[in-house]
Amino acid sequence: MLEKGNIEPTELVQQLAARIQTANLDWENSKAWTKALKESLRDLLETKGTNITEVLYSDGDRGKHEFLLDLVVWDRSSGEGVILAVESEWSQSINDVLDDFWKLLVVKAPIKLMIFACNKKPRTFSQDAIWNKLSDCLLRYRDHVKNEHYVFMDYAPPPGRKAWWINIPANGKIDALPERNWVVEFE
Numbered sequence: 001m002l003e004k005g006n007i008e009p010t011e012l013v014q015q016l017a018a019r020i021q022t023a024n025l026d027w028e029n030s031k032a033w034t035k036a037l038k039e040s041l042r043d044l045l046e047t048k049g050t051n052i053t054e055v056l057y058s059d060g061d062r063g064k065h066e067f068l069l070d071l072v073v074w075d076r077s078s079g080e081g082v083i084l085a086v087e088s089e090w091s092q093s094i095n096d097v098l099d100d101f102w103k104l105l106v107v108k109a110p111i112k113l114m115i116f117a118c119n120k121k122p123r124t125f126s127q128d129a130i131w132n133k134l135s136d137c138l139l140r141y142r143d144h145v146k147n148e149h150y151v152f153m154d155y156a157p158p159p160g161r162k163a164w165w166i167n168i169p170a171n172g173k174i175d176a177l178p179e180r181n182w183v184v185e186f187e
Contacts, residue, residue: 007045007083007084007110007111009111009149009151009165009181009183010165010181010183012044012084012111012113012151013151013153013163013165013183014183015044016037016040016041016044016153017153017161017163019036019040019043019044020033020036020037020040020155023036023040030090030091033088033090033155034070034088034090037070037071037086037088037115038070038071041071041073041084041086045073045083045084046073053073053074053075053076053077053083054073054074054076068085068103068107069085069086069087069103069104069107070086070087070088070100071084071085071086072084072085072086072107072109073085073086081108081109082107082108082109083109083110083111084109084110084111084112084113085104085107085109085111085112085113086112086113086114086115087100087101087103087104087113087114087115088100088114088115088116089114089115089116090116090117092117092125093125094125094129094130094133097114097116097130097133097134098133098134098137100114101114101134101137102137104150105137105138105141106143108145109148110147110148110149111148111149111151112148112149112150112151113151113152113153114134114150114151114152114153115152115153115155116130116152116153116154116155117154117155117156117157118130118154118156118160119154119156119157119160127154127156127160127162130154131152134152135177138150138166138174138177139173139174139175139176139177141173142172142173143172143173144168144170144171144172144173144174145168145171146168146169146170146171147167147168148167148168149165149166149167149168150165150166150168151163151164151165152164152165162182162183163182163183164180164181164182164183165180165181165183166178166179166180166181167181
C-alpha cells in the first residue's frame with residue numbers, strides 16, 4: 001500500500017496499473033477507463049473512515065465532485081494540501097492532452113500524474129510526439145517547485161504501455177529537463 005503523505009512515483013504507477021488491469025476494460029470505452037482510474041486511486045489513497053486523506057473527483061453515486069482537476073487527493077494529516085493531482089485524456093488529440101497537462105503545471109502538489117493513450121494513430125499521436133510536446137510545456141513553464149514529480153502513464157494498447165517520471169530539479173523556470181525515470185513492470 002502507498003504511504004499516504006509520501007507517494008513514490010514508481011510504486012504509484014505499478015499499483016494503479018495492477019488495479020486497472022484487473023478491471024479488464026474495453027479499450028474503446030473511455031468512460032469505463034476514467035471510472036476505473038478514479039476508483040482505483042480512491043482505493044489506493046483514501047483514508048477509510050476519516051477525512052484525513054480524501055480523494056476528490058466527480059461521482060454522483062458517492063456525492064463527490066471534482067476539485068480543479070479530474071482527481072485530487074487532499075490530505076489533512078499535517079495541515080491542508082494536495083498530495084496528488086491527476087489529469088487524464090483519452091482522446092487521440094495531442095492538443096487535448098496538452099490542455100489538460102497545463103492544468104497540472106499550475107497546481108501545487110508533490111506528485112502530478114498525467115494519463116493518456118498513444119498509438120491508435122501512431123503517425124499523429126506517438127509517444128515521442130506527445131513527450132516532445134509535454135517537454136516543451138515543462139520548459140516554458142516558469143513557476144516550477146523543486147522536487148515536484150511529474151508522472152506520465154501511456155495506456156496505449158499492449159505492448160505499447162509505458163510509464164515514466166521526472167523530478168523537477170529547481171524552483172522557477174528550468175533550462176533543461178532531467179532524464180526520464182522509466183517504470184518497469186507496467187502492463
